[in-house]
Amino acid sequence: MSSLSIVLPAKNEAEGLRRTLPALRQQVPDAQIIVVDDGSTDETAAVAAEYGATVLVAPYSMGNGAAIKRGARAASGQVIVFMDADGQHDPACIPQLLARLEQGYDMVVGARNWSGQAGMHRGAANAFYNWLATRMTGFEVKDLTSGFRVVRADKFREFLHLLPNGFSYPTTSTMAFFRSAYAVAYEPIPVAKRIGKSHIRPLRDGVRFLLIIFKIATLYSPLKLFAPTAILFFLIGLGYYAYTFVTQGRFTNMSVLLFSAAVIVFLIGLISEQITSLTYRRDA
Structure with a gap:
C-alpha cells in the first residue's frame, strides 16, 4: 500500500481531536497525521501534539481551504486523507475509502446521505449542487461538498493554486479532477453529530453557496x-x-x-x- 498522510484542518476543535486522534492512531498506526491549527483560541494545538500529530499552527485564521493547502504541502505520503477534526467522520471508514482508491481511482469521496447533512437547508443546497455538477460533468456526483476524501497526493497538488482559502475546497478539487480526466469515485459513509460549534454562518455562507453554483460551471465548462x-x-x-x-x-x-x-x-x-x-x- 502507498504511504499515507492524514490531514485534519482544525479551528477550536480540541474536544473533537480528543475523540478523533486516538481512533485514527488505532485505525492507521503508521500514517502521518497532520493537524493544521487555523488560528485556534483553545487547546487545539496542544491536544494535537499530545496525541503525537504533526502540528502546523497559523498565527490567525486563514480559512478551511488554506488549512487544506498547508496540510497538503506538508504531507509526505503518496496518498492523502482529508477529514474533519470535529468528530463527524469515522476513522473506521478510511480502509473502505483506500480500498476503493486501489481500484484505479484518483480521488474517492465519502458520500453522506440525507441524514448526514447539517440541517434541511444544507441538505437541499447540497442536493442541488450534486444535481448541477452531475449535469455539467456527465458523471453522477453523489456528494460534491463532502470534506472526507482520499486523494493521490501528486494529482491533488496540481490544483492547489485553484483552491480557495474558504470552505469550498471540496467543490473546487472535485470539479478540477473531473476536468482533468482523473477518476473520481463515491463511497457511502456514516456521519456523526459534530462536537462543538459549527463555523458556518447562514447569512454569510448563503452568498458563498451562491458563488459555488457559478464555480461549479466555470471550473468545468463555462x-x-x-x-x-x-x-x-x-x-x-x-x-x-x-x-x-x-x-x-x-x-x-x-x-x-x-x-x-x-x-x-x-x-x-x-x-x-x-x-x-x-x-x-x-x-x-
Whole structure:
C-alpha cells in the first residue's frame, strides 16, 4: 500500500481531536497525521501534539481551504486523507475509502446521505449542487461538498493554486479532477453529530453557496452555463420582436438590447472556455 498522510484542518476543535486522534492512531498506526491549527483560541494545538500529530499552527485564521493547502504541502505520503477534526467522520471508514482508491481511482469521496447533512437547508443546497455538477460533468456526483476524501497526493497538488482559502475546497478539487480526466469515485459513509460549534454562518455562507453554483460551471465548462443563458436572451428577444412587429409593426430598442445581450453572453462564455482550458493545460 502507498504511504499515507492524514490531514485534519482544525479551528477550536480540541474536544473533537480528543475523540478523533486516538481512533485514527488505532485505525492507521503508521500514517502521518497532520493537524493544521487555523488560528485556534483553545487547546487545539496542544491536544494535537499530545496525541503525537504533526502540528502546523497559523498565527490567525486563514480559512478551511488554506488549512487544506498547508496540510497538503506538508504531507509526505503518496496518498492523502482529508477529514474533519470535529468528530463527524469515522476513522473506521478510511480502509473502505483506500480500498476503493486501489481500484484505479484518483480521488474517492465519502458520500453522506440525507441524514448526514447539517440541517434541511444544507441538505437541499447540497442536493442541488450534486444535481448541477452531475449535469455539467456527465458523471453522477453523489456528494460534491463532502470534506472526507482520499486523494493521490501528486494529482491533488496540481490544483492547489485553484483552491480557495474558504470552505469550498471540496467543490473546487472535485470539479478540477473531473476536468482533468482523473477518476473520481463515491463511497457511502456514516456521519456523526459534530462536537462543538459549527463555523458556518447562514447569512454569510448563503452568498458563498451562491458563488459555488457559478464555480461549479466555470471550473468545468463555462459554455455549458453561458450558452443556454445566451440562447434564453435570444429567444426572449425574438419573442419580443415578434410581439412588437405584430402589434406595432416595428423593431424596438428592447429587442436590440436582448439580441446584443445574447451575443455578449455567448462571447463571454467562449472566452471563459478558453481561459479554463489554459488553466488546466499541463506542460509535457
